[in-house]
Amino acid sequence: xxxxxxxxxxxxxKHVLQNINANFYPGVANLVIGASGGGKSVLVxxxxxxxxxxxxxxxxEEKDYHNLEYENQQALRREIGMLFQGTALxxxxxxxxNVEFPLLMFSEMSxxxxxxxxxxxxxxxxxxxxxxxxxxxxxxxxxxxxxxxxAIALPIKYLFCDEPNSGLDPLTSRVIDAxxxxxxxxxGITTIINSHDMKTVKDIxxxxxxxxxGQKWWEGSKEELxxxxxxxxxxxAFVKASF
Amino acid sequence: xxxxxxxxxxxxFMKYVFxxxxxxxxxxxxxTREMNLIGIExxxxxxxxxxxxxxxxxxxxxxxxxxxxxxLPPSLFPMEIVGSVxxxxxxxxxxxxxxxxxxxxxxxxxxxxxxxxxxxSEQIDAYEVMGIxxxxxxxxxxxxxxxxxxxxxxxxxxxxxxxxxxxxAKLTGIMTMDQYVTGLRSSFVPHYVxxxxxxxxxxxxxxxxxxxxxxxxxxxxxxxxxxxxTKAVTRICVAILAFDLIIAKLLL
Numbered sequence: 001x002x003x004x005x006x007x008x009x010x011x012x013x014k015h016v017l018q019n020i021n022a023n024f025y026p027g028v029a030n031l032v033i034g035a036s037g038g039g040k041s042v043l044v045x046x047x048x049x050x051x052x053x054x055x056x057x058x059x060x061e062e063k064d065y066h067n068l069e070y071e072n073q074q075a076l077r078r079e080i081g082m083l084f085q086g087t088a089l090x091x092x093x094x095x096x097x098n099v100e101f102p103l104l105m106f107s108e109m110s111x112x113x114x115x116x117x118x119x120x121x122x123x124x125x126x127x128x129x130x131x132x133x134x135x136x137x138x139x140x141x142x143x144x145x146x147x148x149x150x151a152i153a154l155p156i157k158y159l160f161c162d163e164p165n166s167g168l169d170p171l172t173s174r175v176i177d178a179x180x181x182x183x184x185x186x187x188g189i190t191t192i193i194n195s196h197d198m199k200t201v202k203d204i205x206x207x208x209x210x211x212x213x214g215q216k217w218w219e220g221s222k223e224e225l226x227x228x229x230x231x232x233x234x235x236x237a238f239v240k241a242s243f
Numbered sequence: 244x245x246x247x248x249x250x251x252x253x254x255x256f257m258k259y260v261f262x263x264x265x266x267x268x269x270x271x272x273x274x275t276r277e278m279n280l281i282g283i284e285x286x287x288x289x290x291x292x293x294x295x296x297x298x299x300x301x302x303x304x305x306x307x308x309x310x311x312x313x314x315l316p317p318s319l320f321p322m323e324i325v326g327s328v329x330x331x332x333x334x335x336x337x338x339x340x341x342x343x344x345x346x347x348x349x350x351x352x353x354x355x356x357x358x359x360x361x362x363x364s365e366q367i368d369a370y371e372v373m374g375i376x377x378x379x380x381x382x383x384x385x386x387x388x389x390x391x392x393x394x395x396x397x398x399x400x401x402x403x404x405x406x407x408x409x410x411x412a413k414l415t416g417i418m419t420m421d422q423y424v425t426g427l428r429s430s431f432v433p434h435y436v437x438x439x440x441x442x443x444x445x446x447x448x449x450x451x452x453x454x455x456x457x458x459x460x461x462x463x464x465x466x467x468x469x470x471x472x473t474k475a476v477t478r479i480c481v482a483i484l485a486f487d488l489i490i491a492k493l494l495l
Binding site: 077084 | 265266269364365366368369371372373374375376
């Protein structure tokens, strides 16, 4: 489980994350939703350590991530997989080498074992016959799938996805959503998906955190969402605008 | 951002560059790739520049000695002086400084753009999230490859500068080959080779580390990646000339 306690982030005098308290649960697709500029991306980047909070804590199983020693922080990061908005595939490597990369860096597997794992991960994301292609030779949806395969190559505990459906057509978006849902359930990992796509919320969302103007505006389950809309005009406006 | 902040950030950057690499075999494969890119792929440009510069230096020095400056009549200057001037200036200045200024444009811009592109396409963030020391991972193989290969290119350059001068002397007929070689030999001071190597190692470190630093802290998009390359080359050139002066003052 990941807990955020009184998390604040300033960029100079701009208060982009305001006293955020939230929980993200294992084995569940946790969705961070909200309009653009609401602080979703900064929140996710602060959680994975790409940004440092001005104050507050990010607890991974009660370990304060930002106050860990450098080596312990690096070790914790090896339990985190991340799917970036722009996929962040290494463009000098092929699809196969991208997925193999974390194994090459952090496992003692032989070449054969690594290839077996790479092919397993690629088949999990339904990507076949693309092993030797460069990232520039494959479509946006395929890149996202390679990104997911790379993220799950090592046995991770936490999966972060920054706008996994951005730039994808509706059909491919649903495929990616289904993949993320299946992976979360199969490996029992804590998945945090940053999205403004209400279709994703409807299809795979279980625990929802709604961000508005740098604040956590609402948190609850998908079942509680429609009830919350009645008493929360900002949440209601966001949900209605999304359909 | 003021100069002191920038220097401070550069020092912190260097602290992370020299952390132990996560995986030796990955590091070695990256190092050999960079050695090829920096060393072998720069060889042609270094050869051409050295040969041409050597020839030009010889022709111009001979021309100046042959012209009546009004101080001494040209007939009083032995033509061996041309070889002597070309030899000393090649070792002390042209080979290390001119070669490194050219390599700053080729290698420096390439490193800054490559790392800058990795930054804006979130590849550096991906390394960080995986628990890799991204500064060391992307910079150390390039810096080490530069420090190994650029001094070798400088040594090739010294030799070819002298060969270029010899060819020019032969083709233009301004002096005999014997006069040229005698001049080269008479002016040779072994200590100059030490100065050459000190300059080579320092300049190669400047080229690779400053360009990696500039690329790593790129923010924005494609436009800023291009700007990072330009900024890196400008700063490297200024730093090389400043250190050229400092080294000359300290070692000569």
